Amino acid sequence: MWGFTHFAETLNGRLAMLGFLLGWVTEIISGEGMLSQILSIFSY
Known part of the structure; x- marks a missing residue:
């Protein structure tokens, strides 16, 4: 079952x-x- 279950x-x-x-x-x-870390992923 997909959805918002507790697990x-x-x-x-x-x-x-x-x-x-x-x-x-x-x-x-x-x-x-953190923002610089995320943006460095997309700089390549």
């Missing part, structure tokens, strides 16, 4: 928090902001 929403929230945390840690290590 799907929980998983989506956890993955979003993990992505934000990884972006924040990368920002601290590299000194480059």
Whole structure:
């Protein structure tokens, strides 16, 4: 079943928090902001 199930929403929230945390840690290590990190992917 596709849709807004409790499991799907929980998983989506956890993955979003993990992505934000990884972006924040990368920002601290590299000194480059999250938006700059995202834009550097598309600059090639």
